[in-house]
Amino acid sequence: MTMDQAYSWLSATLRLSTPLIFACFAGLWSERAGVVDVGLEGKMLAGAFAGAAAASLTGDVRLGLLAAVAASLALSFAQAWAEIERGGDQIVCGMAVNMIGAGLTAFAGAALFGEGGRTPALTAGERVTPVVAGLDALTLAAFAAAALSAFALARTKLGLRVNAAGENPGALDAAGGSVRATRHIAVAIGGALCGLAGADLSLAQAAGFLPGMSAGKGFIALAALVFAKWRPGACLATCLLFGGLDAVAIRLPDAVVPGVGAVPVQALQALPYLLTVALLAGFVGRARPPAAAGQPYRRE
Amino acid sequence: MSAVSGAPALELVGVSKRYGGVAANRDISLSVARGEIHAIVGENGAGKSTLMSILGGLVRADSGAILIDGREARINSPRDAAALGVGMTRQHFQLVDTMSALDNILLGDEGGALLARGRARLRAKLSGIADETGLAIDLDARAGDLPLGARQRVEILKALARGARVLIFDEPTAVLTPDEASGLFRLMKSLAGKGASILFITHKLGEALGVADRVSVLRAGERVATFDAKGLSAETLAEAMVGQRPPPRAEKPSSAPGEILVEARGMRLRGADGRALLDDVSLSLRAGEIVGVAGVAGNGQSELLEVLAGLRRPNSGTLRVAGLDIDFTRFTPAAARALGVAHIPEDRLKQGVVAGFRADHNAMLGRQREARFGGRWLNPAAITRHCADLMARWDVRPASPGLAISSFSGGNQQKLVFAREIETDPRVLLVGQPTRGVDISAIDAIHRRLTALRGAGKAILLVSAELDEILALSDRALVMRGGRIVGERAPGAANARRDIGLMMAGAAEAAA
């Protein structure tokens, strides 16, 4: 590999990791508070569409980012209503969010722009563009969000309560904290981060929205979260790893691995999922989700 | 501390609480002075936990008043209790295992958005408390890694850090080693010496006598006596606790026990936390005898039943059933059944029935592999007939096999479980808490059935928290405590009730 290739692979890795980092930390907030989130994909799509649509209609990328966050937040509120207020099944509701996200964005895209749900191609001023060393503001923001999340979860009152809500909500309740409020805040933070993940897809990686453009990235982020055993540092590293794999898959179709031979690109695509299953099954280490994840809280 | 001088730190006046038709607490009045350790003793079901829940704000009393420092207090939530200076240490600790001890104490009262300052302030406060009371723990250890005694100290520190002046301990030694327990007693005395008032709920008489200033006895929801601990004897206390009841009726015909059907030797079982649940348990059970297992709940009786029924695999020990050596790796509930071991679980409504299922399907539960139900293809008519048959013979009402089991009263559900297990003509019957949740008229019927089965040559192991039941039914009574069998008495022997009560309470190991 030449220096140029290495550099271009590295910058591709950073770019492709960006939505994964946002979405993975979105899942981290939610699940550390005890709310399993399989709806990352749908919220990303909502963010991607709203971001591109607003940027295209207003010509202002900042309004696009704002709209991305707002749309994803709106979906996360619906999810929080069903899961926290109604105590609904978190898996079912998360899948519902995915369907709503996929359906509504395609519908709204077709209604607003025709063109099979696509937004018009965004021009330079409507996109997120590189600021330093070929990296755009969203990539930088993703790392900042990761660092801030790690800090907040470890060193703030909110983080303390989020962890308690996810591990032993009864203890939080007995100590006089509100499990409900804590979980709502965590899910909303997750919603906002998913919006940025989506915005990165349509405003930075592509110049506009395509129906279904998240293409399973929300689930890769979920896999990364599990693979990282719900720890912030490991989440960042896993997202970079999975983003790097993606960069390899894109750049080197049928990569040749020394000693193995040609590896089909699909094997690389399946690798994050296979690694995660292997980890879950205890073949590589052992992943332990937050103890109360997936359980609606009810006082005894 | 601002207090009306002279008024007790905590006073209960005429507190009553009913659940449905059952009075859990009846007109309970008692007071705890500043610096006093006040023990509350009573059997299971005497109303101790209800009283605790009322004080902790988890349950509201129907009537009566709670006074703190002489002023009437309304405690509607755990938060209210904490604000009023009432701190509680529950049997099941409410700690977040993945967090440090310090963060667990901090939780809920963090003192600012960033934890750094709150943590520093709390550390200082806790070191002050440590200086004053000697109560110190490793604040940076993960709560989940701490031994149970230390976890309990975290809970106590949490209460103290929030300024609790009245501390309530609910069965605090249930999970502690003897060393940890004596450490706790020293701490309680030191806290009381500093002016804290302590309410100490226990069923272990020895502990109450050893640490308390006064002891109140609850029986059937009522406070029956309050004693000065000084000079009080365990016998007096035991008598007040269990009451002066008529001796068990001797309507049991004599029966000559036959061959040994169950023989366990040196069985040991460790829990997930490494604690010994069964500790070198050996027993034998003969045809035609009822062996009672007495003990306070949680001392290994449930685990003993589970091991014998094939539900849990012991870590070591041997078991022979009906003359066959048991290979524990293959001893499943199905295998136990095949050997003629029937099991009536303690919590029948949870382990014995499937709430949403029809009565006849529940009547088949555990027997579903028998050919008479059709084998792989179930025969609905046979299933319904079988259930109707059981219902008729056991007087289960309504006699509707197609009705969901949850539509039956608790007593009738229980009858159906009994009928299901007994009517298969087992050789060995394992029964847990046979009359728990059963109304009085049914109790008698169940007792008569068990006696009749004994007469028919069945070997019966009876686990019960009701001493009366053990005394009335068994030929021999074993007593379990801390996973061990600590003694055996013939129910007819002189002072059997008192001796067994003392062994249960751990007040007189020597009596064994």
Next chain:
Amino acid sequence: MRPAPVFRALAAPLAALAATGFCALAVGENPFGVFAAMVSGALGGAEPLAFTLYYATDFIFTGLAVAVAYRAGLFNIGVEGQSLVAGAGLAMAVLAGGTLPAYAPLVAGVLAAGVFGAAWAAIPGWLQARRGSHVVITTIMFNFVASALLSWLLVDPLRAPGSMQPETRAFAPGARLWKLDDALSALGSPTTGTPLNASFLLALAAAAAVHIYVFRTRAGFEAGVQAANPSAAACAGVDATRVVVRAMALSGLLASGVAVNELLGAQNRLILDFPAGAGYVGIAVALMAGSRPMMVPLAALLFGFLAQGGAELGLDYPRISPQIVVAAQGFAVLVAGAALGSRRLA
């Protein structure tokens, strides 16, 4: 899932309807006009009706797949991937048996689909029973692994020689399921031009078979006990591992019906992503049917109606994307999921 009261069963379809109506309003259309267009597009005539039943066929299979797992206390999110892998098995068997006498490749294809689907589903089941990895997460992951597997098969080993399309060569003429149109043309009636085929009858038979399994067999009984009360199941001598693996395998077997309907009934070759989300719709179908097998065809019909009605909307309302149906389904699932929880909390 316990049988839900009527209003709960209706809450989900009402949510779907309301969502569609609001979307119509948002683009300035009359919701009732839109509903009417959907009804006529899905039910108005032989062709729309046949399409509706064709879509419903997939949803019956996936709804039954989700329901049979749920009846054992398992949440199988992986029906989509199980259908895909079943399709790969089907295609390999049919293509390998190309030269055999007429019906042999067809039978081999159906059997291979079942075996592949069941095996792919049994792996997460076994992993949960023996290795403690939760079936929800592993089946989600397996969906993506299946998708990658299929895309590799179709760009490399199974791709038709000389073709640039990621699809296999067409199946032999014998490996084709009997279609409604075959019967109509034999009778001399006008044909519908739809792929509605014998799989629909197979799906109805599967619903009856699952009903018998759930309510009339010992294995179904034991699965029900395990789902409703694991500690009572342990006391009753139920082997949890066997229950879990069997339920997942059955679920995957039912998922293979999608491959049969799509590949042997409609496409006559293996193509990418042929379930097109039917596996996820199965979750909604099962929820709405309260996991009662005989209710699944009814719920599936409703979703078939939505799919066909939505697809036809574009003719009258070019601004309303057929994808609106996916959103409508999503709202139905959200409401059903929320109700599932409140029932549990009650």
